[in-house]
Amino acid sequence: MSDQEIKTNSIQAWIKAIRPKTLSGAAVPVMIGTAMALKNSNGSNFQAVAAILCFIFAFIMQIDANLINDYFDFKRGNDNDTRLGPPRACAEGWITLTAMKSAIIFTTLFACLMGLPLIYYGGWQMVFVGICCIIFCFLYTTKLSYLGLGDILVLIFFGVIPICMTYYIVLPKEQQTITGQVFLLSLACGFIIDTLLLINNFRDRDNDVASKKFTLITRVGAKIGIKLYLLAGIIGIILVIIAFTLSPTTPQRELIAIIIVSLPYLFLHYCTYKKMGEIWQGKELNIILGKTAKNMLIFGIMCSIALFIL
Template identity: 50%
Template structure:
């Protein structure tokens, strides 16, 4: 199976692409909803598609980087790993091949993102460079310092939601900023349950995630807290006349709470991978609920 198509598909982690899509979905929905007040022709579906493709390319790139460096640093071990198996750790992909894949996906992301300069200005080049830089820094440094959750808020919340909106309408609003933070909180739940599951292995490997630093009990509170926090911030939709964008996500909150109860009951071991999958599903449902709520006006 070494370097086979199946191995590369597993290394790309296609299930994570929903997390990359949600911030763009929300940014697009906000921009499309607000574009009406600027007149027809303001919104560009080509730009929206480019934002989505760039997000997908960067997510795959980050997955490859994570796969490579976690194995090299000894964080991923084929014998002790509790989460889904990783390509480098399992020997499915050679290290030299992964290095080349990282270089290729980085270049592909840059090529996809470059046309966004036409829509958003040359500042998009800086945004793209920062995204690439932090894709490496997350795995190699930030995640070991307990700062991974902060990066999720920035790069799965503020950056993709705000930039997707800015590319369309060339402005920022408080509703946009609060909505982007809410999105980041929702997606951070995926990192929280992942780190909750791996807390013992991470502690041994010297990876000081926020769960390692604060403990399992605080980790459970943090998981439920990000969902509730996102709903509170979602009040901005209500204040700005987007009633459905505030109401629909309560579907997500119910599912989020049910998953929280499962995490609390299972508490440790590989069985938590079920909660990881449910959290990814909940994130996607949140994105759909908010986007539909914004568009159905």
């Protein structure tokens, strides 16, 4: 079905609104945190239900963030004819504002409902973590992304919090802790996922300037911005290498694990960066957005596999 044939508030319209391709950003950190917990618990008393709940909570929060972004960007007039990104549901008339507002309320409450059982596995501090996730989910689109704080939020809410909290929750209760290795990997994941935000903001830089949205890219300019895209991926892999060296394993296993993660990702990331430079601007940069999402997912899969080799 073409975009022109999508009926208002139809199933096809809601599929477009939730942006399924972005869900890899929610899956990757939970995947890595779960893999680390599974390895370090040696599979004994591994809390599989907690892992499933973490995945569900992450997916719902990502969908919630997408709907909030769609609704408020349209309300602020950002999703106009000059926008270069993929079409948005409210702007295209696929979803009415009333329906979108109801969906945001529903997904927010549903995320809270799915997050409540995590208190049993991780303690009452999970309430504070969940509240922070929901608050910043709203503040990102409405305030913080306009102040150039989006990249910091990605490091925290797509790196540190999901990996560290998933690892902590999924471990058997008598083993629950957060190690230096876990923290380093969470930062690495944050930098890798931030490449998605960087290419998004790189593509929209002219529209963001016109909308007075001061992202990191609009602040430093396109020439430095594209270098930051490359650097974010490299920093992520450097942090992975440092984290892997903290494992009590043989040098041979350590080297194999590092190669499995670093070589495929760095090759793909560099190729995507070169293509990004060739395109430079316009709607064609959406190709790079898709490639970046795939690179990110490959990183998550390879990192999870490598953890079992260490």
